[in-house]
Amino acid sequence: MAPTATQAAGSAPVFKTKRPLPFPLNIYQSAIGRKWVMAWTGIGLLGFVIVHMIGNLHLYEGPSRMYEYAETLRDLGGGLLPRTLLLWIMRVGLLAMFVVHLHSAYTLKERSRLASERAGFVGGAKKYASKRDYIAANYASRTMRWTGPIVGLYVLFHLADLTWGWWLGDAYVRGDPYHNVVESLSSIPVAIIYVVANVALAIHIFHGTWSMFQSLGVNNPRYNGLRRNLATALAGVVLVGNLSFPVLVQAGLVDEDNRDCPINDTTGLECLGETAEAH
Amino acid sequence: MSGANDVTSQAGQTSQTSQQSHGRTLSLTLRIWRQDGPDAPGRFHTFDAPNISEDMSFLELLDIINERLIEGGDVPIEFDHDCREGICGMCSLMINGRAHGHELATTTCQLHMRKFSDGDVITVEPFRAKAFPVVRDLVVDRSSFDRIIEAGGYISVNTGAVGDANQTPVPKEAADTSMDAAACIGCGACVAACPNSAAQLFTSAKLAHLNLIPQGQPQRWERTEAMVETMEQFFGSCTNHGECTEACPKEISLDFIAFMNRDYVKAKIKNRKLTGQS
Ligand code: HEM
Numbered sequence A: 001m002a003p004t005a006t007q008a009a010g011s012a013p014v015f016k017t018k019r020p021l022p023f024p025l026n027i028y029q030s031a032i033g034r035k036w037v038m039a040w041t042g043i044g045l046l047g048f049v050i051v052h053m054i055g056n057l058h059l060y061e062g063p064s065r066m067y068e069y070a071e072t073l074r075d076l077g078g079g080l081l082p083r084t085l086l087l088w089i090m091r092v093g094l095l096a097m098f099v100v101h102l103h104s105a106y107t108l109k110e111r112s113r114l115a116s117e118r119a120g121f122v123g124g125a126k127k128y129a130s131k132r133d134y135i136a137a138n139y140a141s142r143t144m145r146w147t148g149p150i151v152g153l154y155v156l157f158h159l160a161d162l163t164w165g166w167w168l169g170d171a172y173v174r175g176d177p178y179h180n181v182v183e184s185l186s187s188i189p190v191a192i193i194y195v196v197a198n199v200a201l202a203i204h205i206f207h208g209t210w211s212m213f214q215s216l217g218v219n220n221p222r223y224n225g226l227r228r229n230l231a232t233a234l235a236g237v238v239l240v241g242n243l244s245f246p247v248l249v250q251a252g253l254v255d256e257d258n259r260d261c262p263i264n265d266t267t268g269l270e271c272l273g274e275t276a277e278a279h
Numbered sequence B: 001m002s003g004a005n006d007v008t009s010q011a012g013q014t015s016q017t018s019q020q021s022h023g024r025t026l027s028l029t030l031r032i033w034r035q036d037g038p039d040a041p042g043r044f045h046t047f048d049a050p051n052i053s054e055d056m057s058f059l060e061l062l063d064i065i066n067e068r069l070i071e072g073g074d075v076p077i078e079f080d081h082d083c084r085e086g087i088c089g090m091c092s093l094m095i096n097g098r099a100h101g102h103e104l105a106t107t108t109c110q111l112h113m114r115k116f117s118d119g120d121v122i123t124v125e126p127f128r129a130k131a132f133p134v135v136r137d138l139v140v141d142r143s144s145f146d147r148i149i150e151a152g153g154y155i156s157v158n159t160g161a162v163g164d165a166n167q168t169p170v171p172k173e174a175a176d177t178s179m180d181a182a183a184c185i186g187c188g189a190c191v192a193a194c195p196n197s198a199a200q201l202f203t204s205a206k207l208a209h210l211n212l213i214p215q216g217q218p219q220r221w222e223r224t225e226a227m228v229e230t231m232e233q234f235f236g237s238c239t240n241h242g243e244c245t246e247a248c249p250k251e252i253s254l255d256f257i258a259f260m261n262r263d264y265v266k267a268k269i270k271n272r273k274l275t276g277q278s
């Protein structure tokens, strides 16, 4: 049909409207609602990243304190709940947030790609023939779709490395995180992976922290300036904290010299437990 | 028109004398996108434009090139324009990779050639987004914006007989912010500048200017849901780059986008109550 004033070519919807799911699932069906969910899951993940980083600072207190910290996590909930139950609940919650965050990121990016069809969508942004002269978009905001997946892959690597001990082999001692961290990070390639991934994470957090305020609609002209400051501060703290581990291990400042216990999963762990109890 | 990729024509030569130039003149090279129809392949044509007065607007520059094309028996370049005073939102164009050119808070019709330098090569393209199909050359169809307005960009409540003046008090702050939002001229530069082809800035401005004032309250939640969901039939997803605000000739604030996001999720909850579902 020839385009007319009310049936113009530009009036043809690009996206089909889906049949609405029951509330509250319909919120996730809309792009704005999905972005809202993405922001909430981002906050959850961000909370994890910060707590995880701070917790890991126990590394600087030596093997037995690190052991004690790990045990404390497993004992969360005290005598009220079965051991590790609360930890598992948190792990499942974290995994769920991770999956939803990824799904929303992927599908929303896909929507933007389709909405820019014939405009040559390259590297997460549509393209004009003249060099795009970005004014407000910064490096962090334009690389979310790269820093995100880098962090995602890194998380898998990190679990395989320090939770499952895939490649540390016999050197991996389940229950002795201090030893495992030092063992793993003293390899140069592994240290490099940790550094690169955490730089990516910090860049991701820098845009994410500011972006989530917009997505959630948390906006007050009087305090808006603080959002950038918060983003810089959080990205900076996470960057410095997380980079300190590979850097200090590589520098030889964190090593096994301060260890009084043997390195094995029987007498070693018993000894760590007793030392932790003693102080 | 020949099918060659870059066609050069001396558009400048024929009618130089008809152009009275006061003060400085510029000699420019323009690379302009030409496309015969929505589905035809487009390409850049290069035009020399000598002796351009610095007092001209960018649209007048295109007028000159078109006059010269017509005199030479060629088809003029199509571009959108209307008021030429920065208030109608009809003019468009990506000029050197910026919507409405590099001047902040300026429409293409208000962009003057004195902002360019002698010898500049200027690339001119249509606004791009799937929902803005090219009609011809630099003209794009922005009727998707009309569909968003139709979905709720109005107030239709029965107000009864004419009331007293100032019967409905409007807080000064609300009136001011509402006016800031109402400054949007619907040009689409925000969509053009957006790396995601999202229309958040336009839609949020159109929502805020009604949602902030008392008259807009009765339909606030319906309006928000309807306009957002119509927008989402056409446009990409905002990732808060902030390019739209920078491109916007009316400097519409990103704050309106946050306001819309907040209202949308609220609307999803409130509209359920309105229909007795809670
Ligand atoms: C598999 C890993 C991840 C992927 C693929 C990913 C991807 C993304 C993408 C594409 C965005 C959208 C940004 C935008 O364009 O506006 C985003 C936002 C965000 N991400 Fe991630 N991300 C990942 C992991 C994380 C982690 C570990 C955190 C925790 C620190 C995080 C925190 C955030 C936050 C707070 C936002 C902002 C949400 C918003 O825009 O409202 N992400 N993520």
Ligand code: SF4
Pocket (backbone or CB within 6 Å): B183, B184, B185, B186, B187, B188, B189, B190, B191, B201, B202, B205, B244, B247, B248, B249, B250, B251, B252
């Ligand atoms: S928000 Fe600004 S750029 Fe977008 S349509 Fe309105 S006036 Fe144009």
Ligand code: FES
Pocket (backbone or CB within 6 Å): B080, B081, B082, B083, B084, B085, B086, B087, B088, B089, B090, B091, B107, B108, B109, B110
């Ligand atoms: S022609 Fe009306 S705003 Fe430019």
